[in-house]
Amino acid sequence: MNALNDKNILLLHPLGYKVEDAAQDISRKANIMPPLGLASIAAYLEREGFHCDILDGYAYPDVDQPLKQLLRQQRPALLGVSCTTASFHDSVRLAQLAKAELPEIEVVFGGSHVSALKEKILEFSPVIDYAVTGEGEQVMLELAQRGGGDPAQIGGLVWRAADGSLVNNGYRSDALVLDDLPFPAYEKLAGYPAAYKLPIFNYPTAPNSSCISSRGCPYSCSYCDRSVFRSSFRFNSAEYLYQHLKYLQQRFSIRHINFYDDQFTFHRDRVEEFCQMMINQPLGMTFNCAVRAEHVDRELMQLMKAAGCWMVSLGIESGDELLLSQHRQNVNLDRLGDTIRMINSCGIRTKGLLMMGLPGENEESIRRSMDYVFSLPLDDFNLAKFTPFPGSPIYDNIHELGTFDEDWPKMDCMHFQFVPHGMEKERLEKLFIEFYKSHFRRHRVLFGYLTMLWKSPDSWLRFAGSAGQFVRFALSNKRYGSS
Ligand code: SF4
Structure with missing residues (x-):
């Protein structure tokens, strides 16, 4: 089997509920917002030489097959999932699907629900390898750069040690200067801007x-x-x-x-x-x-x-x-x-x-x-x-x-x-x-x-x-x- 590609990262925005309900969901039709956090992380990582794809299950609900396909094609070493409280269970389901396809892939969860619950997020499911507390750009970059090494020095990360215990590295002390960020990678969002409302x-x-x-x-x-x-x-x-x-x-x-x-x-x-x-x-x-x-x-x-x-x-x-x-x-x-x-x-x-x-x-x-x-x-x-x-x-x-x-x-x-x-x-x-x-x-x-x-x-x-x-x-x- 081919190894994973350390330079490839997949970022995922889950729908949050059953795909069959999406066509009936009038609140989704009325308002589809681009996942700006993921687009910002993608731009940040690409500037440092990584290749990022973004799959937006909210804009395109039928995401399971495209996810499997991208995992097979790109063999990313990291999967970043942005989730809310409501979309958390669907996010776990998709992370399970990703691990079934690529067992070695490392799964990182982020977002407000994750930042709030910290260790509890990792306790919830073994398919979640890391939880990000705070903003995601630097944490994702340092995870990607370490190439499988020890994450003990990465601020803003909760992770599982070899003995199974959970380690919370605490919030980062070096908040990003926002003018140093590249513009979000809008071009990574399929159908942007027409697909977003x-x-x-x-x-x-x-x-x-x-x-x-x-x-x-x-x-x-x-x-x-x-x-x-x-x-x-x-x-x-x-x-x-x-x-x-x-x-x-x-x-x-x-x-x-x-x-x-x-x-x-x-x-x-x-x-x-x-x-x-x-x-x-x-x-x-x-x-x-x-x-x-x-x-x-x-x-x-x-x-x-x-x-x-x-x-x-x-x-x-x-x-x-x-x-x-x-x-x-x-x-x-x-x-x-x-x-x-x-x-x-x-x-x-x-x-x-x-x-x-x-x-x-x-x-x-x-x-x-x-x-x-x-x-x-x-x-x-x-x-x-x-x-x-x-x-x-x-x-x-x-x-x-x-x-x-x-x-x-x-x-x-x-x-x-x-x-x-x-x-x-x-x-x-x-x-x-x-x-x-x-x-x-x-x-x-x-x-x-x-x-x-x-x-x-x-x-x-x-x-x-x-x-x-x-x-x-x-x-x-x-x-x-x-x-
Ligand atoms: S804490 Fe700030 S962002 Fe939150 S509701 Fe109040 S004013 Fe708005």
Whole structure:
């Protein structure tokens, strides 16, 4: 039998559930995001002389055969798997399949779920050789370079010693300087950019893409797992960011970018500088980003609008101030409302991000959230079902706060796996549907979606192509099949 090729690395993004369900999964159809973390690792490794392939099972669900084929052709020494809590079991299944094909291959798991659970990940299955804690670029490079040697010196790695004991090397102390990174290897993503879709009605033009320009967040919301990038805020300079967009525009004809950063405007100076570049040397591109109310003002928003900002998302989470203050810092719903109205008056669309079912939630707090959201001039909103992820501060004592069914494949923010004390799951489901229906029944909202006919014609084409599925989803609140 041929030896494995130490220079070849395969990176895998699993679908996370049964392939038969993928065609019915309307949330997948509505939003397929490129696996930017894997694309960044691939670019980093290729710069150092390795050959990387990326298999994206989320964009192309039928991944088993292509995986076997690539393993046979490339005989990679390393398989890197990026997984979430919901996709973990599917990731293990694919790792088993890889080991059955190439028993000598080393399997590395990474991602927020893995960073949060550390040794427990390796305890879960013998097919997982390594777990990465933190960002993956340097760890994958050092694993690939060591050619089978001892991984004791590789920071950010959990591994199995010869006697079977688990060793956690701890987080790395040398965080990456983001401007030193090559642009993600988008060209390694089959069908990019056409195969990837931003959420419907969340962009004006296609082709479009997501992009990340910073890592980390200094806040500590109770429901947020920051195990990978942690609390320091690192960011690309304005110049790097501008060149990144220019590259996407010139190489892939991208016309709109969704910045996937947690806090795009946290460092005001760089955003101002970036906007000035977009104004002085226009790229003909628009962009979306997420902000916190504390980090924007009218002057900045006017500048961003002039630079091409199309939509801004804000985490509202709940319209009940008392409930919210148990879960995040600087809660001030009046200020948040004023900020949303101000952004709106600058001609930028606003999207509110909400969550239902937080510990402490009850019917009154949900009704307060509805009243609050419907009083705001939001153009779009997304309501998630609160899910206590491993690594989030609230996970540690979640069982004291309600009933928690820790069924990982269902922990995708689309199932009420946690039910706070005093509530029932069926009631939460009914209120969830009522929230959405009430939103869509409002004339202002319906008119807003109608204006998307000319503001985002590509969205309407996609919507029309799957209208039946979207309506079914809105009425049943079921992602796919019977789940
Ligand atoms: S929810 Fe947002 S603001 Fe809060 S800790 Fe997470 S990334 Fe930061």
